[in-house]
Amino acid sequence: MTLLLAISGWDPDPWAERFRQLLTDRKTVILGEPFDRREVHYAITWKHPHGALANLPNLAAIFSLGAGVDHVLNDERLPDVPLARVVDTDLTNRMSEYVVLHCLAHLRQLLHMIQDQRGHIWGENRGQPAAKDVTVGILGMGVLGQDAARKLQIMGFPVIGWSRTPKELEGLPAFSGTDGLDSFLSRADIVVCLLPLTSETQGFLNRSLFERMRKGGRLGGPVLINAARGGIQVEEDILACLDEGVLKAVTLDVFQTEPLPAHSPLWEHKDVLITPHNAAMSSPDAVAAQIVEQIRKMEAGLDLNHVVDRDTGY
Numbered sequence: 538m539t540l541l542l543a544i545s546g547w548d549p550d551p552w553a554e555r556f557r558q559l560l561t562d563r564k565t566v567i568l569g570e571p572f573d574r575r576e577v578h579y580a581i582t583w584k585h586p587h588g589a590l591a592n593l594p595n596l597a598a599i600f601s602l603g604a605g606v607d608h609v610l611n612d613e614r615l616p617d618v619p620l621a622r623v624v625d626t627d628l629t630n631r632m633s634e635y636v637v638l639h640c641l642a643h644l645r646q647l648l649h650m651i652q653d654q655r656g657h658i659w660g661e662n663r664g665q666p667a668a669k670d671v672t673v674g675i676l677g678m679g680v681l682g683q684d685a686a687r688k689l690q691i692m693g694f695p696v697i698g699w700s701r702t703p704k705e706l707e708g709l710p711a712f713s714g715t716d717g718l719d720s721f722l723s724r725a726d727i728v729v730c731l732l733p734l735t736s737e738t739q740g741f742l743n744r745s746l747f748e749r750m751r752k753g754g755r756l757g758g759p760v761l762i763n764a765a766r767g768g769i770q771v772e773e774d775i776l777a778c779l780d781e782g783v784l785k786a787v788t789l790d791v792f793q794t795e796p797l798p799a800h801s802p803l804w805e806h807k808d809v810l811i812t813p814h815n816a817a818m819s820s821p822d823a824v825a826a827q828i829v830e831q832i833r834k835m836e837a838g839l840d841l842n843h844v845v846d847r848d849t850g851y
């Protein structure tokens with residue numbers, strides 16, 4: 538039985554090494570090495586080349602190395618076998634660190650502080666709103682959204698959430714669906730996007746949404762943080778809305794094209810914080826062990842965890 542690692546954009550070697558350590562009774566191959574297609578029972582993917590998982594007659598399951606699976610589902614030749622995604626404590630904690638970091642950065646006006654420092658300006662008279670006066674709204678109240686919400690509450694932020702289906706979350710006002718979106722947007726000073734990229738969320742962070750975000754809050758305008766997927770945002774609208782004052786500031790970890798092209802005006806914009814799609818990296822140590830556990834479960838006749846619903850796309 539062979540495990541096929543079909544990874545692009547990340548170094549496959551640490552993954553192969555970890556799987557080989559954990560599964561000594563199997564063969565692990567990296568796409569590009571010679572292998573017998575009939576022997577492959579499991580495929581492990583991060584942005585695999587489209588079609589690379591077709592013609593594997595004994596394939597039993599596909600495992601995404603990321604929490605998001607848009608990179609898998611956009612392959613039109615994807616075999617019809619169960620697809621499981623990553624739900625991992627380490628990855629969840631990393632994302633919450635990122636969300637808390639960037640909410641605090643905007644609360645404490647870090648972008649202005651950096652500019653003041655570069656200009657040798659002692660800007661002590663800038664206002665300093667407290668976390669309790671700034672509401673954070675999280676788009677996407679799944680595994681990552683719920684954990685980030687709890688950690689933001691510990692920092693003192695009032696937090697609200699929005700999801701596709703209605704939710705009851707203790708101590709956390711929750712909105713859902715198209716009907717609940719405007720109420721959600723009108724209450725949030727900082728909007729954090731932790732949605733999956735699907736046919737419904739493609740281009741969702743656009744001018745129409747920014748114009749419906751809360752105005753006049755303690756930050757002097759709405760702030761957007763997108764740590765989900767670049768395909769959810771319309772970068773042209775973000776830039777125009779920043780320039781027109783519709784948006785106050787943004788943090789972006791993900792982009793329509795990655796790596797973000799050197800000529801993108803986002804790099805230079807004074808109200809933009811950029812990180813290189815590293816809000817929450819999958820760690821080979823934690824994630825490979827989880828996939829091996831899933832393989833063992835499957836082989837014991839049990840159901841896989843975290844199986845993706847191909848109809849909803851997440």
Ligand code: NDP
Binds near residue numbers: 604791814
């Ligand atoms: P989950 O599947 O656990 O949660 C997704 C949430 O989004 C759910 O609450 C779901 O609603 C909601 N949702 C989905 N579609 C819609 C819609 N059309 N309208 C409203 N709400 C919607 O995912 P995770 O929390 O594990 O991960 C979220 C995303 O974060 C991933 O898909 C990935 O793209 C991104 N990510 C980015 C990383 C980075 O480094 N930048 C790292 C890891 C993940 P409901 O609860 O009703 O189903």
Ligand code: OXD
Binds near residue numbers: 602605819
């Ligand atoms: C993920 C990611 O989806 O790292 O896990 O983007």
